[in-house]
Amino acid sequence: MQAVHRFLAILLADLRERTRSLRFWIVLAGVMVGSWACFPPPSAHYLTVSLVDGQRGAYSSAWIGMVLGMEFCTLLSLIGFYLVRGTLARDIDTRVWQLLVATPMTRGAYLLAKWASHMVIFGIIISVGLSVGLVAQWVRAEDTAFNLFELVKPVLVLSLPGLAITSMFAVWFDLVPWLRRTIGNVLFFIVWVTLTSTSLAQLDAPHANEVWTSDPNGMTVVARDFQRIREQQTGKPQEKGFSVGNQVIDHPPILFEWKAWHVRPMDALGRLLWLLGAMAGVLLAAPFLDWAAARGTAAAAKNVAGAGLRLAWLDKAMAPFARGLFGTLVIAELRLVLRQRRYGWWLLALVAWGVQAFSAEKGMVMAMMLAWLLPLDVFARGVLRERDTGTGGLMFTAAGITWRLLATRFAVAAILAVGLALPGMLRLLASHPEGALAAVAIAASISVWGLAVGAICRNPRPFELLLLGTVYVGIQGADIFDMSRDPATTALWHSLFLLPAAALLFWAWPRLARR
Template identity: 50%
Template sequence: MNAMRAVIALLVADLRQRLRTPRFWLLIAGLAGLMWWCFPAVDRDYLTVSVGEGMRGRYSSAWIGMVAALIYSSTLSLAGFYLVRGTVVRDLETRTWQLLVATTMSRGGYLLAKWLSHMVVFGLLVGAGLAVGLVAQVLRAEDLRIDLVELVKPVLVLTLPSLALTAAFAIWFDLVPWLRRSAGNVVFFVVWVMLLSFGVSQAEQAPGAQLPWPGDPHGLLVAEYDLSHAWPMVDAGKELGLSIGKQALEGKAPVLLDWTQWAITSATMQARSAWLGLALLLLALAIPVLDRCAAHVGSPGKAHGDGARLRWLDAVLSPLQRSRFGALLAAELRLVLRPRKAWWWLAILTAMGVQAFAPDKAVAVAIIAAWILGMDVFARLVLREHETHTAALVFTAPRMRARMLWVRTIVVVGMAWIVTLPGVLRLAAVHPQAALATLATGISLALWGMATGVLFRNGRMFELVVLAAAYVGVQGGLLLNVVIAPMTTLQWHLLGLPLALAILALGWRRLEAR
């Protein structure tokens, strides 16, 4: 009972820390509002979840729950990681862990409370989304019978194990020292992409085929196999595929079928229980390494050693020391570049070399890679005083607030341009529009990174968006790929710049006033 009280107390304290800001509730409302897009009217020209060729269920409680479960299982398992991670790091860096470890609280109880806190946040998001789904069911009026059991069943079976695994990953990525910041955000994105395709290669879409155990972490195969068995009006031998995401109907009307109940099989329960068990196992494996990881809050000596190898930087920056503004700019550049490890410099030089000498198709990918390597600076540089609680000391100098904002803007924009300089020079000779798009995208990334940093008080949301855009860009999509449709990319980034500047100007004063 004492252990349970400690877990509950820590859980409540952690939730109060999360839920006390209006920003969090606005985020919950915004993400829930996006669920409305997932329930298009019958006269709209797209579907978000379909079975077969343009078929979906009428908006019954069961189909509403299935759509919400599949959308949240696949997307919230990614976005949720960036939303909830950081609480363990906060305890370690603020030395709260040293107080907690002095109590009778067990290590397992501490990690369980953090994991449960993540799950409660996920529950709030999913609950708000289901409420939007019920509103859609009433307003679309395709099936007005409300069945709360069928509404919640897909979420519990499909989404719960997926989010439980994400919550366990969030604990581990907060514990492992080198995964606590931007590097961990990149690694998790790669892990999520790999998990999204896990088990898909073993899938057979023919009706009657057996589910390859244990399916995939997000439950997409489970849903596809169960729907292939129970989907009405299917011709014998016809293969069915489950499609999630926006699918254009190209003028065709969707085929609406009655689907009011999901009959869960024992194979489905065993498969989903396996993934839930894996999440709990990962949480248990973190207990023995908690103390060792907690001891690694920082390594000042290592940082000093890394900086000593960059003596050339002082010579490069010495001309800037002749003015107060230049001295401040040089200081910011040193703080940004000195902590960089050898692998980072090697990766940047490799990306710049590819931009200069590789085939044309590789230039756009190398430019995206260079921006990824610098994205932690874009979002986190503006937060230094906020994270170190040194604003009261730094901003005592006259007009330091405005000068610091200008200096950091120059640093982040300059970095976005310098790491892509070989690509810009090469594109300027053969594809001038792409070169202009590269410059515009660089300044847009820099300013949006700073703007989202002051808006959300961390860089995780920006890093999530950039990683997703980079993944799409590597596949040939717009936004970060400056070679494909460069003028469209240029226009989109220029249109967004005024909003980024407004958010940055307003958020900077509020951020540093705290």
């Protein structure tokens, strides 16, 4: 019984810590707005969850739950990672772990408590979304018969196992020292994209309808049941597939009845195995907890810096540019940033340069976008360094340093953004000068927005997720980073969006500096 009390004490302590922050309540407000947008009226020209040809279920409790369940198991499984991670790393960084090891609580129970606290946060978010869904069902009035069990069932079957996997990754990424910061956030995004792509690829597998273990998010189970039920309703063969996101349609949606979702027992067992697998994955981390706690963030950062300290050529290369007060400050900042880069970072930068210089235009543009991810920590954490290192009280005592330091951080971010994409910019300048202009505008936009979002949110993760997402959709073909088809429009839009970013930065930076 005392073990249960200790488990609940850690869980409740984490919950209080999270719910005291303004950010948590802003997230819940965003969930309410997003959940309402998931249920557009028939007159709207978009759908959030639909089948082929703009089909969707009438807004019954079962369909409301299905829509939210699919949104949660895809989008929340990504965004939720960045929302919940950090509690274990905070315990290690603040040396709270030294107190916990003195208690009778086992390492496994401690990690399970951390995992459970992540799941409780997800549960609160899901509860808010389901409450909004019930209101939407009443307002849209397409099916006014409320069924709480059918509303909750898709969330339990689909979302819970997927979010359990996300919570497990959050524990592991907080545990492994080199995954606690930006590189871990980037790596999880890659893991999420890989898992999602693999899940969707299984839809067309020869025996997909017979597989009961499904995938972490249950997409194969849903696709099979959508196809089966629509074939029963129409008496015709139906294409397997669905859309989650924002699908624009030019005609009213085609409604069909969805009163209940009948889950096969073997499918339910398969979903349960993913949940139990996530818990087992957390317990597997227990033997490494002492090792990870001994390698705190400060020690890891010291080890990382060691590689850069041997790059003596940096001093010689940058010395001619250290002219005047501002130039000296910029070069000092740039040296500090580059000295902390691992050898692997330099290798990736050289690979990006090579691809930009010698590949076809499509590969060049893709390499430029990926190169802008290399200094992601500089973009997202540049304005937060004094807060993270506790040196703000000393740094901001110098006269005029507030705005000079901000200009320096922007200059360093812009230099890295331009430098890492330089071969591509030079090729564009020779063949498409407007493309080179667009690349410069994008580099400036990324730099300013990184500083602005960091200063407003006082957390690097929102911009890290934002840039990762935009680069991903850019690689998929979106025009947000277009430097070849219509570069003039790209340059114009990024230049225009610099204005609100600069305004937000000028408003938030002095307030951050005074804290």
